[in-house]
Amino acid sequence: DVKxxxxxxxxxxxxxxxxxxxxxxxMDHENMFWYRQDPGxxxxxIYFSYDxxxxxxxxxxxGYSVSRxxxxxxxxxxxxxxxxxxxxxxxxxxxPANANYGYTFGSGTRLTVV
Amino acid sequence: GENVEQHPSTLSVQEGDSAVIKCTYxxxxxxxxxxYKQELxxxxxxxxxxxxxxxxxxxxxxxVTLNKTAKHFSLHITETxxxxxAVYFCAAMEGGYQKVTFGIGTKLQVxx
Numbered sequence: 001d002v003k004x005x006x007x008x009x010x011x012x013x014x015x016x017x018x019x020x021x022x023x024x025x026x027m028d029h030e031n032m033f034w035y036r037q038d039p040g041x042x043x044x045x046i047y048f049s050y051d052x053x054x055x056x057x058x059x060x061x062x063g064y065s066v067s068r069x070x071x072x073x074x075x076x077x078x079x080x081x082x083x084x085x086x087x088x089x090x091x092x093x094x095x096p097a098n099a100n101y102g103y104t105f106g107s108g109t110r111l112t113v114v
Numbered sequence: 115g116e117n118v119e120q121h122p123s124t125l126s127v128q129e130g131d132s133a134v135i136k137c138t139y140x141x142x143x144x145x146x147x148x149x150y151k152q153e154l155x156x157x158x159x160x161x162x163x164x165x166x167x168x169x170x171x172x173x174x175x176x177x178v179t180l181n182k183t184a185k186h187f188s189l190h191i192t193e194t195x196x197x198x199x200a201v202y203f204c205a206a207m208e209g210g211y212q213k214v215t216f217g218i219g220t221k222l223q224v225x226x
Contacts, residue, residue, distance in 0.1 A: 031212050042120075042203060042218035043158075050212075058213070059115070090157070094212050102148045102160035103214065 003027050004106040006091050012112045019078040021109050023091030030096045032074035033103065034058075034066065037088040046089075049074055081113045116141040118206050120217025128225050133191045135220045137204035140185065146207040147180060147187050148214070153200045161202075162189070194224045 007022035025032065031050050035043040035058075045058030047066040055066050063085060067075045074093075078085055088110050092103035117140040127133050139147075145166040150158035164171045164178045164187065171178050175194075180187040191198055204217040 033214075035216075040123075040218060043216040045213065045215070048213060056213075059215075096212075101212075102150075102163055103158075105150075105157040105159070107157050 004091060004093055004104050006089075006106040006109050008109050009107065010110050010112075012114060013078075013081050015082060015113055017078075017081045017113075019081050019111065019113075021076040021078075021089055021091075021111070023074045023076070023093075023106055024072050025074075025091075025093040025104070026072065027093060027104065028071070029093035029104075030071070031094045032068065033092045033094075034064075034074065034076045035090045035092065036060070037090055037108070043090065046076065078111075081111075083113050085111065086113045087111060116144055116206050116208055116215040118204060118215050118217045120204050120220060122220060123218065124221045124223070126223045126225060127194050129194060129196060131194055133194055133198070133222055133224075135189045135202055135204065135222075136186065137188065137206075137217050138184075138186050139206040139215075141206070141208060142182075142185065144206040144208050146212075147178070148205050148207070149178060149189050150203040150205065150216075151200045152203065152219075158203060191222075194222075196224050196226050198222060199224045 004025045033048040034046040049068040065077045091106040095101040120137045148163040152158040177190045201219045205214045
């Protein structure tokens with residue numbers, strides 16, 4: 001029973017393209033997050049959202065933007081893809097801030113920019 | 115912001131031995147410390163967590179300890195099995211919007 005779904009498992013894009021990564025959760029979670037995972041660097045937070053139409057920068061937001069028009073969907077946008085954005089991208093969701101619950105992750109999207 | 119350091123980066127143990135992974139955090143306001151296991155090619159999954167008002171928590175072969183004064187927390191796996199082989203991430207959560215900072219991960223290999 002998949003609860004956080006990322007639209008693509010593998011994606012290959014060209015330098016300069018605008019790239020959309022989609023994430024949908026069916027758990028009615030308020031919080032959603034985008035991380036990138038790179039060897040030796042762990043998981044680094046790009047952006048997060050705690051409510052519809054709300055967004056906050058994470059630790060590495062440069063070159064990315066996000067959109068959250070509906071509670072269940074959180075999109076990551078690479079405005080102009082570059083080779084240093086080749087990575088595994090993980091979406092996650094969680095319950096409200098006062099609950100201190102762990103994340104539920106999606107399966108990830110492995111993006112290669114050529 | 116929060117900074118989480120994790121070590122070792124790799125760990126090999128014989129099946130049946132114990133494994134310990136240690137983490138430190140920098141922000142005294144962090145109050146929730148989850149641990150995730152990521153098997154090869156799969157998503158990270160929460161395996162255990164501890165809140166700042168608790169010093170230790172155990173779930174079968176897995177235990178986590180927290181020392182708030184020293185800002186240390188550790189994962190202990192006893193009687194390791196080959197299926198414990200994975201990358202383990204520690205994390206610290208500041209209050210507010212549940213923003214989590216992860217350690218770099220520990221690749222655990224359990225040798226049969």
